[in-house]
Amino acid sequence: VNAWKRRWFILRNGEILYYKSPSDVIRKPQGQIELNSSCCIVRGEGAQTFQLITEKKTFYLTADSPNILEEWIRVLQNILK
Incomplete structure (x- = not known):
């Protein structure tokens, strides 16, 4: 089992970029x-x-709070419409 790793995400032009x-x-x-x-x-x-879940890989993500989780899901759902 892999351990959680903290990453910094930026949403830009239809993709998510991630950094340490x-x-x-x-x-x-x-x-x-x-x-x-x-x-x-x-x-x-x-x-x-x-x-x-993408064609190539499933990313398991966790947010710092329930509010941040809801905001990420809302934004991603709008992009994926």
Whole structure:
């Protein structure tokens, strides 16, 4: 089982870029998640978790608070419409 790793996410032009920390955003991202019609969001069993499922990979994400989780899900659902 993999341990949770904190990442900093930026939503830009239909994709999510992720970095190790906020200070890393001036560098190349650690990875990116292309958001398209084949992506879907599934709420996790934890209060602040969800899965972002893409064609290539499933990302398991957790937010710092329930409010932040709801905001992420709302924004992602609007993009994936």
